[in-house]
Amino acid sequence: MANRKIFLLIILSLWLISLPAGVLASTVEENFKNNDWCFKCHGAIGLKMEWDGATISLYVDPVKYRASMHGTNKCQTCHPGINTYPHPSLPSRSRFLAEVNYNCRYCHDYVVKSFAGSAHDRDNVYCYSCHTSHTIFKSIDSRASTYRNNIVKTCSQCHKGQVLESYQESFHGKAVALGSKTAANCTDCHGKHNIFLKNDLRSLTNPANIPTTCARCHVFPRKNFAQGAEHFVKKPYGNGKIVYYTEKFFVWLTISVVVLTLIHIEMELYRRYKKIKAQKALMMTGGRHYER
Amino acid sequence: MSGKAYERFNIHHRIQHIMMFVSFFICTFTGIAIKYDQSSYARAFTKLLGGFENLLAVHLVGAAIMLIGSCLYHLLYLIAYVIITRKISFEALPTLKDFKDLYQNLKYFLGLSPEKPKFTRFSYKEKFDYWAVFWGIFIIGGSGLMMWFPDIAAKFVPRYIIDASRAAHSDEAILAIVVIFTWHFFNVHFNPDFFPGSLVWFHGKLTEEQMLEEHPLELQKLKEAKGGEG
Numbered sequence: 001m002a003n004r005k006i007f008l009l010i011i012l013s014l015w016l017i018s019l020p021a022g023v024l025a026s027t028v029e030e031n032f033k034n035n036d037w038c039f040k041c042h043g044a045i046g047l048k049m050e051w052d053g054a055t056i057s058l059y060v061d062p063v064k065y066r067a068s069m070h071g072t073n074k075c076q077t078c079h080p081g082i083n084t085y086p087h088p089s090l091p092s093r094s095r096f097l098a099e100v101n102y103n104c105r106y107c108h109d110y111v112v113k114s115f116a117g118s119a120h121d122r123d124n125v126y127c128y129s130c131h132t133s134h135t136i137f138k139s140i141d142s143r144a145s146t147y148r149n150n151i152v153k154t155c156s157q158c159h160k161g162q163v164l165e166s167y168q169e170s171f172h173g174k175a176v177a178l179g180s181k182t183a184a185n186c187t188d189c190h191g192k193h194n195i196f197l198k199n200d201l202r203s204l205t206n207p208a209n210i211p212t213t214c215a216r217c218h219v220f221p222r223k224n225f226a227q228g229a230e231h232f233v234k235k236p237y238g239n240g241k242i243v244y245y246t247e248k249f250f251v252w253l254t255i256s257v258v259v260l261t262l263i264h265i266e267m268e269l270y271r272r273y274k275k276i277k278a279q280k281a282l283m284m285t286g287g288r289h290y291e292r
Numbered sequence: 293m294s295g296k297a298y299e300r301f302n303i304h305h306r307i308q309h310i311m312m313f314v315s316f317f318i319c320t321f322t323g324i325a326i327k328y329d330q331s332s333y334a335r336a337f338t339k340l341l342g343g344f345e346n347l348l349a350v351h352l353v354g355a356a357i358m359l360i361g362s363c364l365y366h367l368l369y370l371i372a373y374v375i376i377t378r379k380i381s382f383e384a385l386p387t388l389k390d391f392k393d394l395y396q397n398l399k400y401f402l403g404l405s406p407e408k409p410k411f412t413r414f415s416y417k418e419k420f421d422y423w424a425v426f427w428g429i430f431i432i433g434g435s436g437l438m439m440w441f442p443d444i445a446a447k448f449v450p451r452y453i454i455d456a457s458r459a460a461h462s463d464e465a466i467l468a469i470v471v472i473f474t475w476h477f478f479n480v481h482f483n484p485d486f487f488p489g490s491l492v493w494f495h496g497k498l499t500e501e502q503m504l505e506e507h508p509l510e511l512q513k514l515k516e517a518k519g520g521e522g
Contacts, residue, residue: 171439171458174326174329175344175348177329177330178325178326178329178334178335178338178344178347179338179343179344180343180344180345181343181345182345183344218443219443220443224446224447224450224451225442225443225446225447225451227446227450227451228450228451228452228455229451229452232452232455239452240455241452242452242453242455242456243452243455243456243458243459246456246457246459246460246463247459247463250459250460250463250464250467251463253467254463254466254467254470257467257471258467258471258474261471261474261475262474262475264398264475265474265475265478267398267401267402268401268483270401270402271401271402271403272484274403
């Protein structure tokens with residue numbers, strides 16, 4: 001009898017262990033089915049509409065979405081209440097965006113804490129401004145907008161001009177552009193969710209914190225190593241002055257040296273040409289050797 | 293080869309030159325990829341080497357060969373030569389004669405004078421090449437070391453010097469690459485006398501005819517010295 005009890009207990013516990021996985025699998029199945037229904041319209045390439053003066057795409061790539069981190073979620077996880085067609089009427093576009101954005105915190109509450117009060121904690125910056133809306137991958141996945149070597153592209157959606165150009169010309173920028181996995185990208189120095197204004201003491205780029213920030217990679221955090229402009233302009237004024245004049249000096253040195261040596265070569269060739277012509281005229285060239 | 297051969301470059305000179313051009317090519321192929329990182333060449337070459345980390349490592353290996361195998365070796369050789377042989381030579385230093393030779397050569401090229409300049413052991417072209425490399429190594433090697441060890445460099449110089457050294461490094465390198473592939477390659481490869489290439493870098497010898505043609509004063513000096521001895 002005891003054996004039978006133990007046998008039953010084992011069966012029962014195995015069933016209990018497999019229960020969540022089974023339920024999850026059926027939930028996922030159900031979500032896929034639900035999403036397929038949405039994709040009947042939203043999986044059509046080129047589906048778009050006019051909304052508050054802007055033309056917005058309503059197309060979501062079903063294959064990419066299913067492969068993404070949120071692929072097993074229902075569409076309604078982020079777009080609650082939209083269960084029927086025709087869809088219930090929506091508020092204005094900006095309110096709709098803000099509402100969808102607000103839904104992120106129901107699962108990702110831990111991010112909210114470090115993001116609060118940061119430079120990006122404002123009206124027109126949303127989670128999906130950086131993370132994309134329907135193609136979210138883990139940051140170690142090369143398809144992710146937050147992947148090491150995609151960060152520059154993601155940030156430069158807004159941060160263009162000098163800050164981008166100076167980075168692309170810097171050694172960090174070149175290394176990252178060529179696929180380096182160790183060189184610093186934007187977030188390595190400026191932080192991820194915890195980006196604050198420079199004069200904020202929490203900011204990684206606050207003058208007081210820069211040595212520690214550099215020391216995340218450069219193991220000898222010498223104080224003077226962290227001094228000086230990073231995003232400098234190569235112009236005859238301002239913080240890139242020295243670099244500008246150094247470059248100008250070498251450009252003109254190169255031009256003058258190359259021009260002078262080329263003139264020398266051309267003159268030598270001219271002399272040889274004359275000589276060969278004269279010798280040919282005299283029918284004196286017998287072989288390879290001739291007087292130079 | 294007819295007649296006597298004169299040793300122009302000894303084994304040390306030749307090794308230094310080989311080390312120099314091997315590392316020059318390594319650093320050129322990898323350095324161009326870093327300078328023009330947006331080019332398709334840079335993408336393809338980085339992929340070929342298996343990533344940026346490898347590209348940079350190869351560039352640094354090239355730099356080490358250049359600095360140790362060629363430059364440090366050369367400087368130590370110069371010192372050791374004086375100590376061991378108790379002889380000192382100032383043949384490589386630029387003199388007033390070099391400028392006169394240049395003037396004479398240009399006149400000769402233009403057909404204004406039938407006389408070619410008579411060169412000593414080193415012609416003004418060779419002295420230019422030597423001192424161009426000397427200056428180039430000073431700039432490229434110095435700035436390269438500053439970028440290789442920025443932590444240490446920052447101890448002695450402010451940040452903008454390190455940034456300027458980066459500009460100097462690649463710009464001086466472009467100068468070196470262009471001059472090597474035009475001036476130096478013309479003088480030792482494309483020149484009809486040597487095409488497809490002079491092999492002096494390999495065996496280090498010139499025949500008596502070549503000596504008479506290219507370095508007549510040196511030949512005269514060698515013969516006089518020999519005559520004096522024996």
